[in-house]
Amino acid sequence: PPSVVSDRTQITANNFDKISSLYIPELKKIIVAGKNENSGDDLEMIVGEVDDTGSFTWGSVTQIETDRLAGDPGLVYDPSTQRLVVLYYCDGMSNPEYSIFSRVLTLSGNTISNIGSRTTLRNQDGGSFWGTELVYDPDNQKIVAVYRRGGGNNPYSAVGTVTGGSTNTVSWGTPVQITSENTGMLDATYDPDTNRVLMVTRGP
Numbered sequence: 001p002p003s004v005v006s007d008r009t010q011i012t013a014n015n016f017d018k019i020s021s022l023y024i025p026e027l028k029k030i031i032v033a034g035k036n037e038n039s040g041d042d043l044e045m046i047v048g049e050v051d052d053t054g055s056f057t058w059g060s061v062t063q064i065e066t067d068r069l070a071g072d073p074g075l076v077y078d079p080s081t082q083r084l085v086v087l088y089y090c091d092g093m094s095n096p097e098y099s100i101f102s103r104v105l106t107l108s109g110n111t112i113s114n115i116g117s118r119t120t121l122r123n124q125d126g127g128s129f130w131g132t133e134l135v136y137d138p139d140n141q142k143i144v145a146v147y148r149r150g151g152g153n154n155p156y157s158a159v160g161t162v163t164g165g166s167t168n169t170v171s172w173g174t175p176v177q178i179t180s181e182n183t184g185m186l187d188a189t190y191d192p193d194t195n196r197v198l199m200v201t202r203g204p
Contacts, residue, residue, distance in 0.1 A: 009056040011046055014038045022075040024084075029107065033086060035069040036061075043069045043088055047110045059110030064103060065118065068092045076134035080141040081164035084112075087121070087132045087145050098150055099123035100132060102160070104168040116168025121158060122175065124150055131155075131186040139195050143170070146178070146188045146199050155183045155201055 011032060019034040033045045043065035048058040067090040074087035084105040091098050100121040106114035135144045143160045158175040184202040191198055 007054075009058070011048070011058055012036075012044075012061050014044070014061070016044075018069055018072045020072045020075055022077065022084075024077045026079060027077075027107065029110070030056075031075055031084060033064070033073045033075060033088075036063075039063075040066070041068040041070075042066050043073060043086075045086070045105075045112060047107060047112060049110060057110060059112075062112045062115075064105070064112075064115060065090070065101065067099075070098075071132055074132045074134035074145065076136050076143055078136060078141075078143060078162045078164075079138075081162045082107075083162055083164045083168065085134060085143055085160070085162060085170060087134050087147070089132050089147075096123045100147055102145070102170050102172075104162055104164070104170050106164075106168060114168055116170075119170055119172065121145060121172055122147070122149060122156075131183075133186065133188045135188050135190045135197050137190055137195075137197065138192070144188070144190075144197050145172070146186060146197075148183050148186060149175075149177075152180075153182045153184075154178070154180055155186055155199065157197070157199070 015037040016034040022031040030048045035041050036044045070091040071089040087102045101118040104116040132147045146157045155178040156175045159173045160170045163169045186201040188199040
């Protein structure tokens, strides 16, 4: 069991849903992302840190996307460019209705100082997406996205290259269908011993 349990700390008073989090060891930072149901279901993020006593220090809430967030966002840190990447699914839009977007973000202390333009990984009318996850491949210095494509509900994966500097962009390779099976939720991680991305899925 843990030897120290700190008091709970309120991160935001907003009605937060679809929450994801990421710890970045080299920066000693915690990233929290989610949907703010008090302001049109937009994607918002918060950067924080914790000291040895278990005390948290949180920055201000930053709006990342104004379109409606529909699923838990994927988060990954790219140490080669020192950038944070978020992958997220929006719905309720028009032409087309469903989209998976990504953005590259710059961290400065406990703030997000630069939000790159959004890049579309997939969009379509009809069906829905699920399980937007990101993994960093340190051997190839690439990020890997896994997600469920709407329609046939099959899992797909794509490899991305992050550009930092003043551009903050990610370019995606051609998505690859992982299996033809109908898939529910999914998750992924990187195995450094075999240099492979491992994905687990749940049936519908």
